[in-house]
Amino acid sequence: MAKSCWPSPDPASIAAGVTLSFCASRPVMNDALLRLLDLEQRLLGAQRSVEVAFLAVNMAHALVPYRQGVLAGIRGEIVALSGATTVPEATPYGLWLGRLFRHLAATPAARPLTALDLPPALAEGWADWLPAQALFLPLGDEALLYARDEPFSPPDIALLTHLAAVVRAARRSVARPRRSISRARLLLGGVVGLGIALLPVTESVLAPADAVPAHPVVVRAPLEGVVDHVAVAPNESVQEGQVLFQLNATTLTGALDVARQQLGTAQAEYRQAAQAMVFDAKAKAQVPLLQGKAEEKAAEVRLLESQLARITTRAPRAGVAVFDDPSDWIGKPVVVGEKVMAVADPEDTEVEAWVAVTDVGWVRPGARLTLFLNTAPLSPLRARVTAVAYEAVVRPDASVAHRVRARLEDAEVRPRLGLKGTARIEGETVPLVWWVLRKPLTTLRQRLGV
Known part of the structure; x- marks a missing residue:
């Protein structure tokens, strides 16, 4: 059987001026060359550097059998590992490999390795992480390492050295731009980009x-006291004069009983003095005082009676009762004039929106507002802003916002009270670039103070 021979790639032999050669039978050589050409074609046709790295550490096994393949940078960062989808840089194995590649960073050419070729600190962990034999192949800023139990023969070293050169070229090819952009295209792209940036929005x-x-119509507490019971439910329709809520009458009833008794006593004293003044001059002088005291007690009784009559609050007009939860009011002390609920026309509604502090500067009275209700997002309602609150308030969700009121434009379409949604308030017309960069610039200025 015919054999083919070619020089050995051993750098030490070449430097010494000695040319060694090795031979292989022609069928074996042709098969290896075909596999090398196929792998070389796949490497050079790769579109991404991660594809090149995968082929280098996994598919080289078709040329030369090995147990482990590693592609790493000369600073020790692991790029790819055979048989693994993730790079274990933070593991003991990854840390040891990083130290090994940093130690071999100055190696100029392909070099077979064993544990005996390393310093004791590195050689100590060799048996834990690698087979007995390894081949180190520098690629410039990166390097390949193949390891197995048997020594690498000269033909194996020659094939892997050529493969390393192809891997290096492929990695550099995918790292650089595939095609350059002409100045005309750059200019055209700049003009188009400027036009888009100045597009009015x-x-x-x-x-x-x-x-x-x-x-x-706001319904307020008529007296100072405690709410005894609420006679209506939230959003319940009420008629004019219907009872809404009532205050506790215990205090007023007791005070009225005492006042009536004091009035009776004062009137009895007055009548007694009036009868005695005919015979007693001293009693005659007491009559005006006792008469005034009796009138004072009578006025106190009338005041308490009027207050007792007002503990029951009635609806001032027909509509729906607008408030939250009746249980929140029952037993709650109230002062004179405190709002308890409101009575409103269910067809007479408007929009109330809460604008964040950072956005309120762009909202003006008269601006267009579009309301998208949660119950009907495909049927927006049009409105006009009528008022913007000057001062921000804290909402129940702990956010700080400004109250904005808007009047609905369509008088025939009125949403039901309490329906919620999202309002879009339109402002001025500005360039697109300003609309995009406004918030980032505001945040940057707030953080940097410029």
């Missing part, structure tokens, strides 16, 4: 919103 602000009564 309308600023808009999104804010949570809901339907609220436009002209509610």
Whole structure:
């Protein structure tokens, strides 16, 4: 059988001026060359560096059998590992490999390795992580390492050395741009980008919103006291004069009983003095005082009777009762004039939105507002902003926002009270680049103080 021979790639022999050669039978050589050409074609046709790394540590086994293959940088960062989808840099194995590649960073050419070729600190962990024999192949800023139990023969070293050169070329090829962009294209792209950046757009602000009564009648506590019971439910329809809530009458009833007794006593003293003044001059002088005292007690009784009559609060008009939970009011002390609920026309509604502090500067009275209700997101409602609160308030969700009121434009379409949604408030027309960069620039200035 015909044999083919070629020089050995051993750098030490070449440097010494001695040319060694090794031979292989022609069928074996042709098969190895075909596999090498196939792998070389796949490497040079790869589109990404990760594909090149995968082929280098996994598919080289078709040329030369090995147990482990590693591609790493000369600073020790692991790029790819045979048979593994992740790079174990933070593991003991990855840390040891990083130290090994940093130690071999200055190696100029392919070099077979064993544990005996390393310093004791590195050689101590060799048996734990690698087979007995290894081949180190530098690629410039990176290097390949193949390891197995048997020594690498000269033909194996020659094939893997050539493969390393192909891997190096493929890695550099995918790292650089595939094609250059002409100045005309750059200029055209700049003009198009500038045109897009200056494209006029309308600023808009999104804010949570809901339907609220436009002209509610506020029902307040008529007296200072404690709410005894609430006679209506939230959003219940009420008629004019219907009982809404009642204050506790215990205190007023007791005070009225005492006042009536004091009035009876004062009137009896007055009548007694009036009868005695005919015979007693001293009693005659007491009559005006006792008469005034009796009138004072009578006035106190009338005041308590009027207050007792007002502990029951009635609806001032027909509509729906607008408040939260009756249990929140029962037993709660109230002062004179404190709001308990409101009575509103269910058809007379407007939009109330809450705009964040950072966005309120772009909202103006008269701005267009579009309300997208959660129950009907495909049927937006149009409105006009009528008022923007000057001062921000803390909402129940702990956010700070400004209250914005808007009047619905369509008088025939009115959302039900309490329906919630999202309002989009339109502002001025600005370039697209300003609309995109406004918030990032605001955040940057707040953080840097410039």
